Amino acid sequence: MGDSYGGGYSRTSYNAGGGDDAGGFVYGGSQGGSQSAHYLTLPTSSRRATATTPCAPVTIKQVIEAEQAYPDAPFRIDGLEVTQVTFVGMVRAISPQTTNVTFRLDDGTGIIEVKQWLDADKQDDTSKQAFALDSYVRVWGRLKSFNNKRHVGAHVIKPVADYNEVQYHLLEATYCHLFFTKGAPAAATVAVYNWLSNSEGGNEGVHANIISQAMKISIGEVLKCGEELTSAGVTYTTVDDETFAILDY
């Protein structure tokens, strides 16, 4: 199992359950040996440059609960510094102000105010931008605090055309949260899972000996991976402690 974690952050290729042996984890992360303290930061020195800071996919609850050590300190989510975030939400209210348009967005986890500042030069196209109440939008923006009130300064707000994007976003936020709090699953564990899900074991499962032979890894390794998968709740043991099946509801 080569360490083929790629260095970069790529949006859509986690490949959950896919068959390739890299396991599809493409975030530059702890496995790459970087000590990055940034959400989704590429393991390079470009970290300081704001323009290249990636967006953390988050839920609105995470935005509300982002911590600040002291006023004006950087925000932290899951203990990692975060400036740019992206999230989805239903438009609950729109209030045009002289300098900005304030939206109240609700994603079912919390409600947050999002301000889109009006650009005097481009007044026309910003004022044309209209979102229907109760429609979903995606926001890319920056966490802000003003008079102890938290809001998000939007760079871009776009309507969500496909509802599956809402679901996708929430799963991506969950994935990132788990990745940064629990770390990526070991490549071998992912490989065993992928092998099992492509096998014909069904409800009866496959014995560790067979997995070991088929995958050409030691029986000890298989048992370790199996235990990890079982404690994560994605596989279970069947006839004995050494026979594993995919928990598929």
Next chain:
Amino acid sequence: MESISTPRISSQLIDSYVGQNVMVVGKVQQLRGDTAVIDADGQITANLNRDAHLVNGNAAQIIGKVLPDLSIKVMSSVDLGNNVDFKVAQAVVDATHQCRDLFVFDADKGGMMMG
């Protein structure tokens, strides 16, 4: 900024949420007057409000309060068309309950018995 959540649930979880506001994504199976039956890993009866525009056979997102008879008094409903992957919707329900930290403010402890 408000710390209020409407957790995404399926019919399997509804009895833990009596008295609380929840969100359900499912398929509209039946529309009769102001009542809809929605399939979200099992059937849920929704008491619609006047401005509901759901379509039979389409996906819908409803937000409302769970009544003691386990039906939902709908406050907001949206027709989602016919291109919603219900397996993904169910995955989001699972994620919501496996990672409550990300999704649910438990301020309203009045509801208790949160799994």
